[in-house]
Amino acid sequence: MNEHDSERIGGLLMADGMTPTESVEDARIVVLNTCAIRENADNRLYGNLGHLKPLKARNPDLRIVVAGCLAQKDQGEIQRRAPWVDVVIGTHALPNLLDLLRLAEEEGPVMDVREYTEIFPSALPAARTDAFRAWVSIAVGCDNACTFCIVPFVRGAQRSRPIGDILAEIQGLVRAGVVEVTLLGQNVNTYGRDLTVPGSSRRPRFAQLLREVNEVDGLRRIRFTSPHPHDFTPDVIDAMASSEAVCEHIHFPLQSGSDRVLKAMQRSYRRERYLDWLTRIREAIPGIAVSTDIIVGFPGETAEDFADTLEVVERARFDGAYTFQYSPRPGTRAASMDEQLPKEVVQERFERLVALQSAITAAANRAQVGRTFEVLVEGGGKRRGSTQARTRTNRIVHLRQELPPGTFVEARITDAGVHHLIGETVSTPATVAV
Numbered sequence: 001m002n003e004h005d006s007e008r009i010g011g012l013l014m015a016d017g018m019t020p021t022e023s024v025e026d027a028r029i030v031v032l033n034t035c036a037i038r039e040n041a042d043n044r045l046y047g048n049l050g051h052l053k054p055l056k057a058r059n060p061d062l063r064i065v066v067a068g069c070l071a072q073k074d075q076g077e078i079q080r081r082a083p084w085v086d087v088v089i090g091t092h093a094l095p096n097l098l099d100l101l102r103l104a105e106e107e108g109p110v111m112d113v114r115e116y117t118e119i120f121p122s123a124l125p126a127a128r129t130d131a132f133r134a135w136v137s138i139a140v141g142c143d144n145a146c147t148f149c150i151v152p153f154v155r156g157a158q159r160s161r162p163i164g165d166i167l168a169e170i171q172g173l174v175r176a177g178v179v180e181v182t183l184l185g186q187n188v189n190t191y192g193r194d195l196t197v198p199g200s201s202r203r204p205r206f207a208q209l210l211r212e213v214n215e216v217d218g219l220r221r222i223r224f225t226s227p228h229p230h231d232f233t234p235d236v237i238d239a240m241a242s243s244e245a246v247c248e249h250i251h252f253p254l255q256s257g258s259d260r261v262l263k264a265m266q267r268s269y270r271r272e273r274y275l276d277w278l279t280r281i282r283e284a285i286p287g288i289a290v291s292t293d294i295i296v297g298f299p300g301e302t303a304e305d306f307a308d309t310l311e312v313v314e315r316a317r318f319d320g321a322y323t324f325q326y327s328p329r330p331g332t333r334a335a336s337m338d339e340q341l342p343k344e345v346v347q348e349r350f351e352r353l354v355a356l357q358s359a360i361t362a363a364a365n366r367a368q369v370g371r372t373f374e375v376l377v378e379g380g381g382k383r384r385g386s387t388q389a390r391t392r393t394n395r396i397v398h399l400r401q402e403l404p405p406g407t408f409v410e411a412r413i414t415d416a417g418v419h420h421l422i423g424e425t426v427s428t429p430a431t432v433a434v
């Protein structure tokens with residue numbers, strides 16, 4: 001979500017005639033787009049602002065903008081601590097960026113941390129990194145209250161975007177050469193809960209959105225992130241299974257394998273129910289890859305709770321997992337819970353979890369060797385003469401050949417590691433998307 005906002009910030013500035021620069025010394029405008037979900041976003045922000053201070057002293061024309069979740073959270077605090085910041089712009093105010101910059105030119109430092117999103121970020125111009133794939137925002141904000149999470153504080157209540165707007169954006173993207181979209185929402189399963197279908201009392205549902213996006217001619221791959229195990233419904237599995245363009249991959253955040261910890265996190269599903277969903281998803285969509293998010297060291301997590309997480313990880317056989325050490329976010333319920341765990345305990349558990357999951361990921365990757373997949377070329381690999389591509393199951397494949405980004409090829413997998421597969425093409429590029 002944060003990266004998608006950065007594309008919009010870049011897009012707005014470029015639409016206003018600015019061009020990107022590699023060097024901060026050459027910049028006329030510097031934007032720090034902050035993400036506060038984990039770690040010390042605040043320390044990093046104030047550190048970076050410290051580095052920018054002498055630059056601003058040398059070049060009074062430099063404009064410094066702080067955007068994103070930390071801007072929303074810290075508000076006036078930012079300009080109190082760093083008076084050389086020209087614009088503080090919260091998560092809901094992106095469409096006003098150019099006006100705020102102009103106002104700052106005339107009147108000095110300004111701030112817009114309004115509490116309500118009027119225009120979806122995706123409706124703004126974007127400086128997309130790739131011409132062939134795009135993020136599309138389907139809802140912003142979150143109505144849940146997971147006790148570790150800062151998102152509801154900085155992104156507000158859920159607001160869904162009407163299906164017609166989403167489809168119009170995707171159709172435009174496809175006309176411009178996009179072949180893959182990733183639908184973005186904090187909790188895609190509750191998409192539409194805050195909307196009505198004009199002329200009826202029905203509400204649009206995520207499964208329906210998936211089916212309609214699947215109908216967009218020329219769109220080859222649909223991904224989405226993230227569903228919430230609590231709000232997951234069988235109609236989403238049906239829509240995934242019957243929509244050709246929806247990729248065989250689901251990111252399904254577990255967070256913890258201990259029922260006690262899930263309860264303390266206010267995640268209202270339990271481990272068996274989670275595992276049951278996995279079985280149903282895998283039965284309906286053979287070969288689907290499942291990835292997850294897991295937090296280690298939530299306040300009060302005991303050795304037994306952690307053992308429960310390891311056990312669920314063994315049983316779930318995730319194809320990949322993002323593992324995080326719990327990070328107290330100021331203002332969240334969990335941050336003020338007793339029994340914050342010592343760093344060493346969290347670190348040791350974290351390393352055990354990473355080792356276990358790496359072994360499972362490596363085994364899942366080895367099982368792909370000898371098989372052939374359609375892969376989408378993303379760009380140059382690390383070495384000259386190599387290319388990075390991706391399977392529908394979201395596995396990275398390195399090819400020893402240079403191919404244009406946006407191309408689909410068939411690749412046979414010859415080798416596998418933890419983080420990627422190695423393959424050779426068995427077909428010439430079929431579709432050039434860009």
Ligand code: 5AD
Binds near residue numbers: 148149255295325
């Ligand atoms: N500490 C650690 N990880 C967190 N996440 C969210 N908040 C925290 C936190 N306070 C993780 C969750 C979420 C992912 C995007 O970030 O696993 O799914």
Ligand code: SF4
Binds near residue numbers: 151
């Ligand atoms: Fe945060 Fe929970 Fe909402 Fe996800 S569902 S954004 S973890 S509050």
